[in-house]
Amino acid sequence: xxxxxxxxxxxxxxxxxxxxxxxxxxxxxxxxxxxxxxxxxxxxxxxxxxxxxxxxxxxxxxxxxxxxxxxxxxxxxxxxxxxxxxxxxxxxxxxxxxxxxxxxxxxxxxxxxxxxxxxxxxxxxxxxxxxxxxxxxxxxxxxxxxxxxxxxxxxxxxxxxxxxxxxxxxxxxxxxxxxxxxxxxxxxxxxxxxxxxxxxxxxxxxxxxxxxxxxxxxxxxxxxxxxxxxxxxxxxxxxxxxxxxxxxxxxxxxxxxxxxxxxxxxxxxxxxxxxxxxxxxxxxxxxxxxxxxxxxxxxxxxxxxxxxxxxxxxxxxxxxxxxxxxxxxxxxxxxxxxxxxxxxxxxxxxxxxxxxxxxxxxx
Amino acid sequence: xxxxxxxxxxxxxxxxxxxxxxxxxxxxxxxxxxxxxxxxxxxxxxxxxxxxxxxxxxxxxxxxxxxxxxxxxxxxxxxxxxxxxxxxxxxxxxxxxxxxxxxxxxxxxxxxxxxxxxxxxxxxxxxxxxxxxxxxxxxxxxxxxxxxxxxxxxxxxxxxxxxxxxxxxxxxxxxxxxxxxxxxxxxxxxxxxxxxxxxxxxxxxxxxxxxxxxxxxxxxxxxxxxxxxxxxxxxxxxxxxxxxxxxxxxxxxxxxxxxxxxxxxxxxxxxxxxxxxxxxxxxxxxxxxxxxxxxxxxxxxxxxxxxxxxxxxxxxxxxxxxxxxxxxxxxxxxxxxxxxxxxxxxxxxxxxxxxxxxxxxxxxxxxxxxxxxxxxxxxxxxxxxxxxxxxxxxxxxxxxxxxxxxxxxxxxxxxxxxxxxxxxxxxxxxxxxxxxxxxxxxxxxxxxxxxxxxxxxxxxxxxxxxxxxxxxxxxxxx
Numbered sequence: 129x130x131x132x133x134x135x136x137x138x139x140x141x142x143x144x145x146x147x148x149x150x151x152x153x154x155x156x157x158x159x160x161x162x163x164x165x166x167x168x169x170x171x172x173x174x175x176x177x178x179x180x181x182x183x184x185x186x187x188x189x190x191x192x193x194x195x196x197x198x199x200x201x202x203x204x205x206x207x208x209x210x211x212x213x214x215x216x217x218x219x220x221x222x223x224x225x226x227x228x229x230x231x232x233x234x235x236x237x238x239x240x241x242x243x244x245x246x247x248x249x250x251x252x253x254x255x256x257x258x259x260x261x262x263x264x265x266x267x268x269x270x271x272x273x274x275x276x277x278x279x280x281x282x283x284x285x286x287x288x289x290x291x292x293x294x295x296x297x298x299x300x301x302x303x304x305x306x307x308x309x310x311x312x313x314x315x316x317x318x319x320x321x322x323x324x325x326x327x328x329x330x331x332x333x334x335x336x337x338x339x340x341x342x343x344x345x346x347x348x349x350x351x352x353x354x355x356x357x358x359x360x361x362x363x364x365x366x367x368x369x370x371x372x373x374x375x376x377x378x379x380x381x382x383x384x385x386x387x388x389x390x391x392x393x394x395x396x397x398x399x400x401x402x403x404x405x406x407x408x409x410x411x412x413x414x415x416x417x418x419x420x421x422x423x424x425x426x427x428x429x430x431x432x433x434x435x436x437x438x439x440x441x442x443x444x445x446x447x448x449x450x451x452x453x454x455x456x457x458x459x460x461x462x463x464x465x466x467x468x469x470x471x472x473x474x475x476x477x478x479x480x481x482x483x484x485x486x487x488x489x490x491x
Numbered sequence: 492x493x494x495x496x497x498x499x500x501x502x503x504x505x506x507x508x509x510x511x512x513x514x515x516x517x518x519x520x521x522x523x524x525x526x527x528x529x530x531x532x533x534x535x536x537x538x539x540x541x542x543x544x545x546x547x548x549x550x551x552x553x554x555x556x557x558x559x560x561x562x563x564x565x566x567x568x569x570x571x572x573x574x575x576x577x578x579x580x581x582x583x584x585x586x587x588x589x590x591x592x593x594x595x596x597x598x599x600x601x602x603x604x605x606x607x608x609x610x611x612x613x614x615x616x617x618x619x620x621x622x623x624x625x626x627x628x629x630x631x632x633x634x635x636x637x638x639x640x641x642x643x644x645x646x647x648x649x650x651x652x653x654x655x656x657x658x659x660x661x662x663x664x665x666x667x668x669x670x671x672x673x674x675x676x677x678x679x680x681x682x683x684x685x686x687x688x689x690x691x692x693x694x695x696x697x698x699x700x701x702x703x704x705x706x707x708x709x710x711x712x713x714x715x716x717x718x719x720x721x722x723x724x725x726x727x728x729x730x731x732x733x734x735x736x737x738x739x740x741x742x743x744x745x746x747x748x749x750x751x752x753x754x755x756x757x758x759x760x761x762x763x764x765x766x767x768x769x770x771x772x773x774x775x776x777x778x779x780x781x782x783x784x785x786x787x788x789x790x791x792x793x794x795x796x797x798x799x800x801x802x803x804x805x806x807x808x809x810x811x812x813x814x815x816x817x818x819x820x821x822x823x824x825x826x827x828x829x830x831x832x833x834x835x836x837x838x839x840x841x842x843x844x845x846x847x848x849x850x851x852x853x854x855x856x857x858x859x860x861x862x863x864x865x866x867x868x869x870x871x872x873x874x875x876x877x878x879x880x881x882x883x884x885x886x887x888x889x890x891x892x893x894x895x896x897x898x899x900x901x902x903x904x905x906x907x908x909x910x911x912x913x914x915x916x917x918x919x920x921x922x923x924x925x926x927x928x929x930x931x932x933x934x935x936x937x938x939x940x941x942x943x944x945x946x947x948x949x950x951x952x953x954x955x956x957x958x959x960x961x962x963x964x965x966x967x968x969x
Contacts, residue, residue: 197726198834252647268921269928273864275639279919281685285683441672461676465668465677
């Protein structure tokens with residue numbers, strides 16, 4: 129759906145404790161809240177009545193700790209992803225998250241499980257989370273260590289949970305050592321079949337394919353990157369700009385934007401219905417994602433559904449006018465799993481104050 | 492109970508339903524032998540529909556049930572409390588599908604971990620999680636415990652390799668979670684169920700990711716005068732940006748036990764510690780990495796660094812690590828394998844504390860551990876028939892956990908909480924933290940019939956959260 133119109137009021141807490149107070153009070157008052165960070169993924173939601181207030185987390189800022197010895201960082205949810213990435217970089221690490229845009233916040237990126245060309249699973253970066261529950265408690269799951277099975281892995285519910293079960297207030301992140309060598313390569317006139325093979329090279333960190341053009345980023349051990357480079361004599365070397373162009377393509381304006389996850393062997397076939405419906409397709413073969421932009425509404429959702437059926441994975445509608453969504457759940461067809469989603473919502477947000485109506489099944 | 496057992500016999504056939512005391516004996520404990528309880532009966536279903544029928548029958552009878560794989564777990568997770576029914580999944584052992592091009596396999600829960608890797612080897616693939624018990628443990632059990640192993644440093648734990656699940660919920664409904672693409676629709680329910688210790692339902696089918704076998708593997712063995720310098724080498728390797736497949740430390744006491752056993756690997760018994768490093772990946776990269784690791788080890792004080800010249804030597808190096816548990820079996824009838832994680836930089840001081848605790852309680856304690864992950868495994872050899880020694884083992888165990896928490900760590904890295912550590916959960920988590928976990932539990936199993944008495948501490952759990960007040964979680968195990 130399109131970005132919601134101006135809210136009645138905006139609450140901007142400056143600490144986790146203030147988030148907790150707001151939520152406790154809101155649960156009591158049944159005051160509905162839409163939660164936001166940088167605002168780059170607000171459009172991914174089922175149509176719902178406007179909230180009583182926004183809960184804006186952008187004042188929840190700060191890198192509390194960056195432990196270069198352990199390669200971990202503890203960061204407040206409203207912190208700009210670019211800032212976290214810069215601090216990590218200065219300490220010799222990379223942040224394994226793809227910022228969807230320059231305004232993206234850590235909490236927003238995790239809540240939306242936002243992906244880009246490099247890192248397909250934001251959950252992999254998360255060691256622990258601080259979460260304000262709808263009823264006001266601040267709960268922590270996981271921790272700062274890199275291996276942990278102490279109790280349930282509740283963090284998995286909040287990464288990609290779109291704030292429907294709780295509000296992420298902070299995270300312990302696992303950073304990665306900066307790669308020794310990074311090389312961005314590109315070539316026009318590629319086929320998706322060859323792109324699939326190339327994306328499986330051991331040093332391929334990002335691969336994107338759009339309109340016959342491949343952008344490939346190799347990263348890692350210098351000798352391994354050079355060896356993979358030699359396997360690809362017909363690709364030209366480019367700068368970081370090529371990857372930035374991919375990010376821009378991912379965020380390009382469109383009337384309807386959808387995403388389909390596909391098995392590698394089916395990705396070529398799964399792209400056919402999308403192309404036939406007139407979509408521009410950006411493909412991340414390494415993560416099996418097809419991102420489709422449609423300039424017209426006709427046939428867009430049908431093609432997306434068909435593509436997902438072929439690909440063997442779920443689809444998601446990331447942007448569409450409300451009237452197109454009357455009979456569609458933007459989070460895909462997941463009727464079998466709906467009772468569990470409902471049961472979780474009942475337990476975590478009994479007063480239905482967190483992003484009500486916007487998540488799976490109108491929860 | 493007899494009515495229920497008759498019903499269970501109808502479902503699985505008489506040969507697959509065990510209820511005589513001598514048949515139940517083996518199911519009284521898992522790998523944690525100090526916690527035991529006799530189940531009401533054991534059923535061995537062959538397929539999902541039988542699991543559904545068993546779960547429904549148990550619910551109707553108001554009897555709790557517990558899924559069990561091979562029973563190799565080390566936290567009491569597969570033990571049925573309160574005369575519960577054990578649902579053993581070992582007969583569901585088919586590999587249903589292998590898709591080499593998509594790098595995935597669909598398996599039943601009773602498939603043995605190492606068997607899957609063997610079955611896909613000719614495709615150039617393997618199943619990466621490799622707990623020490625991989626020759627016996629099942630993938631269903633691995634899912635319940637989110638099992639790790641020596642190679643999780645690079646490859647991650649079970650949760651990183653499970654794409655989709657078929658789950659029989661505690662109310663008997665069967666749902667499919669996740670997708671073979673690894674991208675969830677809606678909430679990441681697969682991520683929540685993996686590591687759920689069999690309390691959220693019974694997994695009846697698992698879609699796992701397969702990993703390409705690395706084209707080159709190099710194994711190094713470095714000898715150190717003491718554990719502290721071995722830990723320093725680990726820190727320096729990791730800080731340099733290298734990501735080895737494994738970084739394992741074996742301490743002096745373990746070396747002595749191994750060298751005195753059939754697992755003898757030819758290690759110098761006067762060494763303070765040995766560090767095993769495995770590097771794998773592109774041949775062009777690995778060669779240079781071997782030299783870098785050698786240099787880090789030397790700078791940290793290694794007196795010698797060997798690189799395995801062939802597969803036989805590689806196996807010998809690993810014997811020092813993998814034979815440790817067997818070697819300790821010679822020293823005493825019982826072995827308590829602890830499991831905790833601390834920030835890697837805290838390893839030297841925590842290890843010193845752990846050894847001091849063992850000495851103070853006059854226990855035979857040795858350490859083998861996943862140093863790269865900060866995952867400690869203090870092992871205590873003892874005889875549980877000696878009540879005084881058993882009491883010292885339990886006290887020392889608690890002190891070890893407290894020391895790890897004090898250092899910023901947690902009380903389990905790969906064995907789970909089960910019955911073993913549930914009373915210590917409050918040391919790591921606040922009531923509000925546990926409350927969130929209880930909400931997750933309640934969404935899947937509101938009546939708490941699926942593996943009750945695990946994960947959560949007993950007192951608070953019963954007082955506030957058990958809707959049926961059945962008191963499953965109040966009943967102490969024997």
